[in-house]
Amino acid sequence: MYFKYLLTCIVLFSITANSQIVEEKKNFRAADSLLKESSFSVHRDNYFLTGVPVNEAITRNSADVKYQISFKLRLTSKPWVGGFFPYLMYTQKAFWDIYANSKPFSEINFNPGFAVVRPFYLKGGRLTYGTISLEHESNGRDSIYSRTWNMLAFSLKSQVSPRWTVGIRGWIPLVDKEDNPELTKYVGYGEASATYQIQPGRWSADILFRKGSGLINYGSLQTQVNWKPFKHENYYLTLQWFVGYTESLIDYQEHKSMVRLGFTIKPENMGIF
Numbered sequence: 001m002y003f004k005y006l007l008t009c010i011v012l013f014s015i016t017a018n019s020q021i022v023e024e025k026k027n028f029r030a031a032d033s034l035l036k037e038s039s040f041s042v043h044r045d046n047y048f049l050t051g052v053p054v055n056e057a058i059t060r061n062s063a064d065v066k067y068q069i070s071f072k073l074r075l076t077s078k079p080w081v082g083g084f085f086p087y088l089m090y091t092q093k094a095f096w097d098i099y100a101n102s103k104p105f106s107e108i109n110f111n112p113g114f115a116v117v118r119p120f121y122l123k124g125g126r127l128t129y130g131t132i133s134l135e136h137e138s139n140g141r142d143s144i145y146s147r148t149w150n151m152l153a154f155s156l157k158s159q160v161s162p163r164w165t166v167g168i169r170g171w172i173p174l175v176d177k178e179d180n181p182e183l184t185k186y187v188g189y190g191e192a193s194a195t196y197q198i199q200p201g202r203w204s205a206d207i208l209f210r211k212g213s214g215l216i217n218y219g220s221l222q223t224q225v226n227w228k229p230f231k232h233e234n235y236y237l238t239l240q241w242f243v244g245y246t247e248s249l250i251d252y253q254e255h256k257s258m259v260r261l262g263f264t265i266k267p268e269n270m271g272i273f
Contacts, residue, residue: 030119033127033269034085035077042267043089044070049240050098051260064106065096066247066260072115072272084116087272089133095248107248109147111137117272128158131273139249147249149183150174155273163197165270186245186252188212188219202228204236212245220244226264238264 048067052058070091079085091111097104113135122128131154138148152174157167170190173183191210198205204226212218224240243257 030121030127031079031083031085034074034117034119037269039074039077041072041074042070042265042271043072044068044091044271045264045266046070047238047240047262047264049238049260049262049264051240051258054241054243054257054259055255060099060101061097063099064258065098066093066258067096068093080116082118083120084118084132087115087117089113089115089135093248107139107250109137109139109249111135115272122158126158126160127270128156129270129272131155131157133273137249141250144179145250146179147183147252149180149187153273157193157270157273159270163200165195167193167273169193169273180252183252185213186218198225201231210244210246218245220246224264226266234265234268236264236266238262 046069048065050063050065052063056062068091071089073088075086075088089112093109093111094105095107097106113133115131115133118130120128120130133153133155134150135153136148136150139146141147150173151171153169153171155167155169157165159165168190169192173187173189188211191208193206193208195207196205197203206222206224206226208220208222210220212220220242221244222240222242224238226236226238228234228236238261240260240262241258242260243255245255246252247256247258
């Protein structure tokens with residue numbers, strides 16, 4: 001069943017060997033795009049958002065805070081064989097029922113991983129990162145509350161124009177525990193993302209679409225608008241809407257629709273995926 005997904009990922013990465021698509025003479029400059037940022041840097045968005053549900057009654061128990069901490073560490077300043085740079089990554093996403101009486105954390109998801117990143121330029125000078133990663137995601141709990149899976153992922157992310165950055169990512173689930181029946185049906189086998197600079201340096205919009213394994217069911221959509229109040233500071237006011245499944249692992253079979261508002265710190269550059 002996984003063969004067709006593996007074949008798709010191999011095809012995506014094969015473009016790096018196609019001289020009609022890749023501008024080989026710009027490989028050194030592409031590597032500089034990774035080296036110009038600190039070896040320890042922001043990976044995915046770091047945010048602190050509070051919000052309410054759209055598809056159910058708003059109560060002290062349904063409103064919450066969601067926050068994410070995400071960073072990466074580039075292990076070397078020189079590429080490995082094939083022009084790949086090695087990275088360690090870590091992302092932690094938490095859901096805090098801050099408005100409930102005892103203010104408990106309803107869920108914390110942990111996502112460590114290792115990745116190798118190959119920077120290159122597509123024809124037309126479009127900076128692109130090809131990434132292979134091995135990742136683990138779980139909620140650190142046991143018994144019937146345990147949620148965990150692993151993935152071998154392949155991604156391409158490209159700055160296709162001064163305002164547009166797009167990405168596509170596919171993965172092969174390596175573990176689907178009995179504690180997580182049909183988990184892959186909800187997390188799916190891939191996702192697509194895009195960022196548009198509405199007003200470069202001030203306003204931007206992001207979209208992330210994850211496809212579940214069903215024809216029209218499952219999956220998720222997350223969109224957000226970001227405004228940078230101070231041009232030379234790297235934080236934003238963010239309005240985010242999530243609809244679909246697997247926003248958190250504990251409730252992966254539950255459909256959610258949440259609108260949230262808060263602060264976001266973004267990667268200074270394009271981000272590896």
